[in-house]
Amino acid sequence: MTDQRGRARLDELWRRGCEFLGTRHAILGGAMTWVSERNLVSSISNAGGFGVIACGSMSPDLLDMEIRATRALTDQPFGVNLITMHPDLEDLIAVCREREVGHVVLAGGLPPGKAIDAVKAYGARLICFTPALGLAKKLVRSGVDALVIEGSEAGGHIGPVSTAVLAQEILPHIRDVPVFVAGGIGRGEAIAMYLELGASGVQLGTRFVCATESIAHPAFKKAFIRANARDAMPSVQVDKRFPVIPVRALANAATEAFMDTQRELVARFQAGQIDQQAAQLEIEHFWAGALRRAVIEGDVEHGSLMAGQSVGMVTAEQPTADIIAELVDQAAAALAGR
Structure with missing residues (x-):
């Protein structure tokens, strides 16, 4: 009843x-x-x-x-x-x-x-x-x-x-x-x-x-099953002059590489080696193809593991x-x- x-x-x-x-x-x-x-x-x-x-x-x-x-x-x-x-x-x-x-x-x-x-x-x-x-x-x-x-x-x-x-x-x-x-x-x-x-x-x-x-990919699923809520983190913007739309994903090697790429491009911009528009474009292109690499090819280290915080319940x-x-x-x- x-x-x-x-x-x-x-x-x-x-x-x-x-x-x-x-x-x-x-x-x-x-x-x-x-x-x-x-x-x-x-x-x-x-x-x-x-x-x-x-x-x-x-x-x-x-x-x-x-x-x-x-x-x-x-x-x-x-x-x-x-x-x-x-x-x-x-x-x-x-x-x-x-x-x-x-x-x-x-x-x-x-x-x-x-x-x-x-x-x-x-x-x-x-x-x-x-x-x-x-x-x-x-x-x-x-x-x-x-x-x-x-x-x-x-x-x-x-x-x-x-x-x-x-x-x-x-x-x-x-x-x-x-x-x-x-x-x-x-x-x-x-x-x-x-x-x-x-x-x-x-x-x-x-x-x-x-x-x-x-x-x-089985490796993508395995990453989800192993993860907890705290692993699903939003991407971080290094410099306010180069805005980044936040994306929540499981932290991996690509997450660190994205931070390093932003720092490198900011340094090159400040040194006059690259203009602001070109630097912004490189930042935006960083993740191109990254989701497919993870979901379809199973590269869970260098691909993007987009996941919500409810991943801990998977x-x-x-x-x-x-x-x-x-x-x-x-x-x-x-x-x-x-």
Whole structure:
């Protein structure tokens, strides 16, 4: 009876998110470049969650192929995450339209009005990220259908504010559209907490990296399983004249090399051996290809091990269905006693 009460409460709390996504559980898979491809995306959707393809730097042709390949593996809803800075953004949206993708996520910056209009024009539901309440309100006015608030505990590129603070700042004031919470979520008890605060669902990335269906290299998965929360650190900026967008990843040899590279370039700039623009470009290019080296090739020393602080709760390789069932059971159990 207690279990039934918890499940009923969970169903009630995330009903809006489930209806928006068309899923059994309001759990989105975070779009992780090289990881969130057809195999993981389809397994999340088949398990009742909502898989999201990470387009990243894919060309329109590659995205078209990935959507079709994912459709061959699942008949359940899934979405596509597009980076707003992609030079072919309009063409990528056109691919989503042609393939009748029902949900599009625009990430990596403020979405251009033209992109918002293009997604809305063909009838897809548009999801965007917001790092602050003011921007959340602006996005809703622009016609965005749902929001994701992602705190600094997340992996990859991060903002400065924690998930818990963002949730308190935004959830009480945004009621017009569903809001999904992301960043640092590794257990169902946290899902229950954010739902009770007013979220319509959650998004998890790090928790799915070691799914059996994930194509991440065994060495990459092993690094996650061995890591704890303190190992997932944001990249450090050496000199304010050369800004670095923080990226949270597991510390390794590449982390130290990045620091050394920044120091060397700053010294060369101060000595007049290189201009500021060229130095900034070298800093920004340091990580080019580093994520693929780690995820696909298994170079966990010199590649980028992007991971959220919830990595400490990744303790084994598991089928995606088991991960989602575990999260749902934990959330229902937490709600049963309240």
